[in-house]
Amino acid sequence: MSALGLNQGTAGNVSARWGDRLLITPSGLPYGQMEAADIVDLGFDGRTDHPLAPSSEWRFHRDILRERPDVEAVVHAHPTYCTAFAMCRREIPAAHYMIAAAGGPTVRCGDYALFGTEALSRHALAALEGRTCCLLANHGMIATGPSLDRALWLAVELETLCRQYAVALQVGTPVILSDAEVAEALERFKSYGPRPKPG
Template identity: 40%
Template sequence: MLKGLELRRDVIETAQGLVRARLNSSTWGNISVRDPENGGFFITPSGMDYDKLTPEDIVLVDFDGRVIEGIRKPSTETPMHALFYRERPDIGAVVHTHSIYATTMAVLKKEIPPVIAELAAGVGGSVPVADYATFGTLELGASALKAMGNKRAVLLQNHGVVAMGNNLVEAGRLAAIVEDAAQIYYLAQVIGTPTMVPADELDKLYQAFQKGYGQK
């Protein structure tokens, strides 16, 4: 019997949801979730269409990126995900997307400032940009960690977005918030000069979101 069947299904549901939301397309990006029971994490396979995934296609790997169970080759970004889980014990899930507006900001190497309360609440401030590193390398993960600090979202220069959460729902939601904020920031600049969430509100919003949002 497959280990972590429900978590595998959750990974597939999240991957397909990101495609429907136009945050990813086809095989782009990658999704993972920590598996405390087996001491590793589940991750999407490399180069497979999300709409065709089955639980057997999701790969269980350890925190060094070695396959524990799976018939597929794991995502090329497995080293990055493994590093995140090793270095960020507070994180339960990771979503990597190539959404249009946020990736545009990554190409410009411009952080996304806290133009909406949702971003301030989800990230605690701006979304930083990690220096460029080749995809599929440990260096990419290290660059992302350095730029991110203790935040839960980061832009990867000339590449895309990483969003994290306690679970897949939170990580996927934050990826959507980052994309919305990037689009709103872009449109606001077209019309005029954007205003920001006041600096003294940032930590207040972030703490309130962490403690009280949703049915807990």
Template identity: 50%
Template sequence: MTDRNHADLRQGIVDTCKEMNRNGLNQGTSGNLSHRIPSGMLITPTSLPYEHMRPDDVVAMDFAANYQGSHRPSSEWRFHRDILRARDDINVVLHTHSTFSTILAVHERGIPCFHYMVAVAGGNDIRCAPYACFGTQALSDYAVNALEGRNACLLGHHGLIVTAQTFEKALWLAVEVETLAKMYVHALAIGEPPRLSETEMAQVHEQMKRMGYGQAPDLDDVGDVPRPVPQPKLAPH
């Protein structure tokens, strides 16, 4: 394995990890983060607080589990490797023990389609994988399965995983899922909230797809169709 440095990605990992702590998504050394490189991945080191982490501390690792660096890779390297190996549509795997996502995870509950924003994770729900001990192949296998057709999942009695193409999108999705988890936990205090139907969620996915392509959402149903404002013609000089 050849480590070609990847200075920008190393700095991106450090910056994203520190932002996770600033956003309250993580604490201590509980989370981890990886980014795909041609030879495998860059991943956060084990047992090193983010506030002390430097770009040179990030570990380069290939998919055969060979690594280079002054530190050992995160104890969760297996699910980072296996997710990246299974999903060529993503580059980043972010794991955190954010509070409300973990509250649901310890009850082995996923997040259903109680709110339309659940669709940002790629499906009509956010699944919760069964429990397995941290760092094990069983945990990795469960995580890969729970992420099928999704960009986020909970890990039973553990925490949250999100996937994305960039650090920025991964951090955004982690915040969105944690917000959904917080809303769902509070909604449960009143009672199990009703679900949106498959038809309603299909409409949400279509709207998000359209907006993702840079198109405006379809507003015909509410009679609020935006139209360009005519511009006044300038008098000739």
């Protein structure tokens, strides 16, 4: 995430479904020092025998993976433009067709709650209803996907969309796509995005 410009320091976290458990980055360990053995395996009951503590945000990772069978991986980060809109508690409208990557005509901004809490998990689930990504008020963003590669791709696309929308607001008044135009883009997106190389 650091190399992609999504994160810095020890902020942010990543998880992936692993059978009837999930794998999640540990709490407080800088990414540059992290090794495969440091990834925490966590039960859906929130328990682990791993010597490192799971990310403080394990709850919304667990709840998203539990409630959304279509999701196999979750990326949470604090990239600059996503976080700026989250600080303003503003959703991202359909000012560009790439909004289709979010799964609907907006990227919602979930309500504020303290990090790591059950309340934040509830707000995240509500903001993600019918969507693949969201902002978290005064916090950052969440991107999901059917694979870790796809979730990371979406996280980058969301930060790009937020950056473009921020610039467009400085240039003038962005024109918002109609519901029909968004629906057309959503249909096209069923076969859009990163795919494994054939063969």
